[in-house]
Each structure stands twice: as C-alpha cells, then as structure tokens.
Amino acid sequence: MRNLVNWDDDRLVGTDADGEDRAVEAALRPKDLGEFVGQERVREQLDLVLKAARARGATADHVLLSGAPGLGKTTLSMIIAAEMGAPIRITSGPAIQHAGDLAAILSSLTEGEVLFLDEIHRMSRPAEEMLYMAMEDFRVDVIVGKGPGATAIPLELPPFTLVGATTRAGLLPPPLRDRFGFTGHMEFYAPAELERVVHRSARLLDVEIEGEGAAEIAGRSRGTPRIANRLLRRVRDYAQVKGDGVITQRTAAQALEVYEVDARGLDRLDRAVLTALLKLFGGGPVGLSTLAVAVGEERETVEEVAEPFLVREGLLARTPRGRIATPAAWEHMGMTPPQQAGPGGGGAGQQGLFGE
Ligand SMILES: Nc1ncnc2c1ncn2[C@@H]1O[C@H](COP(=O)(O)OP(=O)(O)OP(=O)(O)O)[C@@H](O)[C@H]1O
Numbered sequence: 001m002r003n004l005v006n007w008d009d010d011r012l013v014g015t016d017a018d019g020e021d022r023a024v025e026a027a028l029r030p031k032d033l034g035e036f037v038g039q040e041r042v043r044e045q046l047d048l049v050l051k052a053a054r055a056r057g058a059t060a061d062h063v064l065l066s067g068a069p070g071l072g073k074t075t076l077s078m079i080i081a082a083e084m085g086a087p088i089r090i091t092s093g094p095a096i097q098h099a100g101d102l103a104a105i106l107s108s109l110t111e112g113e114v115l116f117l118d119e120i121h122r123m124s125r126p127a128e129e130m131l132y133m134a135m136e137d138f139r140v141d142v143i144v145g146k147g148p149g150a151t152a153i154p155l156e157l158p159p160f161t162l163v164g165a166t167t168r169a170g171l172l173p174p175p176l177r178d179r180f181g182f183t184g185h186m187e188f189y190a191p192a193e194l195e196r197v198v199h200r201s202a203r204l205l206d207v208e209i210e211g212e213g214a215a216e217i218a219g220r221s222r223g224t225p226r227i228a229n230r231l232l233r234r235v236r237d238y239a240q241v242k243g244d245g246v247i248t249q250r251t252a253a254q255a256l257e258v259y260e261v262d263a264r265g266l267d268r269l270d271r272a273v274l275t276a277l278l279k280l281f282g283g284g285p286v287g288l289s290t291l292a293v294a295v296g297e298e299r300e301t302v303e304e305v306a307e308p309f310l311v312r313e314g315l316l317a318r319t320p321r322g323r324i325a326t327p328a329a330w331e332h333m334g335m336t337p338p339q340q341a342g343p344g345g346g347g348a349g350q351q352g353l354f355g356e
C-alpha cells in the first residue's frame, strides 16, 4: 500500500496533495461561493441552505461533501464557514481514534462554529456513535471512570454545523449519512470550468497566460482543479526558463510534453499500460497480473493507480475475461487495431466489453 501512495505522490497527475500543493493551495483557494468555479448544482443548493439559515438567524444544517480528491471539498468547507461568518475547526477521521478525542473537540465548540471533519469515513466506531448524538441532539455523554463504576455525564453542546468530507460516500454507515441535512456530490470538472480555474490561479500567481494556453492545461488536468493548478506551476517554470514567461498554447503543450503528460492527461504509467495492452496483447482481453508483469509494475499499481482514470476515460474496460482496450484507446495511441481474424475470432473481446 505504501508503494502505491508513493506512486501517486510522485505523479504530476496524482490526485492527492503533495507538499508543494499544500504550500500553495491555501493561497489559491476561492474564498466565497461566487469565486468557486463550477459544481453549479452543489453551489446553488448550498447557497440556498446557507441563505435560509442566515435569514433565520440559525446555525446551518450539517453538510456532507463527497467526491474524488482535489475537487474542492476542503475549499467548500471553508467557504461554508466564511459565508456563515463562523469560525471553522478542522480535524479528520483518522485523527479521532477515541471517542474522548471527539468529546474534547465537541465540548470546546462555540455557537455556530463549523466543524470540518475530513475523511469522515475513517473515524473509529465509538467516535462515530458519539457523533450521531452530537449531530442530532447537540449533546454528548462523557464517560467518567472505568468499569462498573463508570458513569455517563450528559453534556449539552452549542448548536454547530458539521461539515463532513469523504472520497467514499458509499462507505458511510446509513445512520451517519442520514444525519446530514444536505449532501453535495462533487463531480469532475468540465474543461471549460478548469480553464476558469487556471485563469484565476494564473492571476493569483501573477503569471501571464493566453486563453489557448489555459485551454491546453485544462485539457490535460483530468477534470481536477488540484491537477490543473499543479500543471500550471510546471508550465510556468517552463515558460520562464525557455521563453518570456508568457504561457501560450505552444509553451503549455511543450512543457507538458517534457513532463510526459499527454493531450488527454495520461502520464507515463497510463501510457505504458495502454501500450502493453495494445502492442503485446492485441488489445486484450488479458488478465490483470499478466498486464502488470508486462508493464513491470505491481498488480495493485496498475489496478489502483492507472486503471481508474483509463476506465473513466473510456480507454480501457474491465471484463470478466480480462482487460480490453476500447476503440478510443487505439485511436488515442495512434495505432490501428489488428484485422479481425474471421468470425468469432477477435469479436469475443468486444462482446466482453458490452456484455456487462
Ligand atoms: N471550484 C473550484 N474553483 C477553483 N479552485 C478550486 C475549486 N475546487 C478546488 N480548487 C482548487 O483545488 C485545490 C484542491 O482543492 P481541495 O483541497 O478543496 O480539494 P479536496 O476535495 O479537499 O481534496 P482531498 O480529497 O484531497 O482533501 C485547492 O487549492 C483549490 O484552489
């Protein structure tokens, strides 16, 4: 598992935040809903929830934000606090191992405060149960003492807004999910939206960029603002060193060529998987293990690091008979599929593709 995390860390198109991302992300975060690009539906719904709460002079309902890494969950949680004019407390599921950790945080909240609980699906079971009561009744039972003499002392909490974030909404137990008044599911961003993200970030980083340069970066960013911002920084470096600092379509394309991020956002690993699948196995079907050996990577790396994006892009399909390349994969890699070997021959793979 550790290896996989490192793989993702090293990738320019990795989804998790690396050290440099963390250092600049604070500066690039939109500060209010108006600045937050895209996610129209979530934004509109959230706007209503927050406006209504403000009009009532009440604390906003608990909010659950789900979606892939780098789509703006943390950003949105901070915006919620800002829009409510409330302070925000930030913690995460893995940081709360004991119910007592959670009790300490909850009991120190002030009225209307936003508690941001990142990776909420990774909280421990006892903490989770304490959270149910806190969310619903604004109350916790603090256990004092041990064994048969232990007593539960009820403690009233001020009304607060819990904002939970998760990349895996499906992993949340239903009783927890049900206690959120509003759930916002974050989608991958359209290229035009990422272009706006790139323009905005370029302005904040004081980088000059042409419209086509922004479009070039956006198209390679895999629907993810975090990746768009990261590619922008690498392209800026290139434009500074090799050009006059202005990002044009040409400099963006050349820079990302150097960093091995292709026109569709595939990197070296993704392309190695596709190349092996197409060249060595005629487009499949081929088993995951065989494919991984051919690429020279761990099975898990291929499955968990490379494949999700290839599947999302419709370049690769996982079938019961193995991995197969789609026609789009042949086209993207600039290769022609081998001639079908008569009836029944190559057709089986196609059947696998649509047979699920
Ligand atoms: N809608 C948006 N408009 C502009 N910038 C955005 C938007 N969403 C995210 N970003 C940028 O992308 C970066 C990553 O966003 P954020 O940290 O909020 O993602 P996340 O969903 O919390 O990721 P993770 O699951 O890894 O915690 C931020 O620095 C922010 O600047």
Ligand SMILES: [Mg+2]
Residues within 6 Å of the ligand: 073, 074, 075, 118, 165
């Ligand atoms: Mg986050």
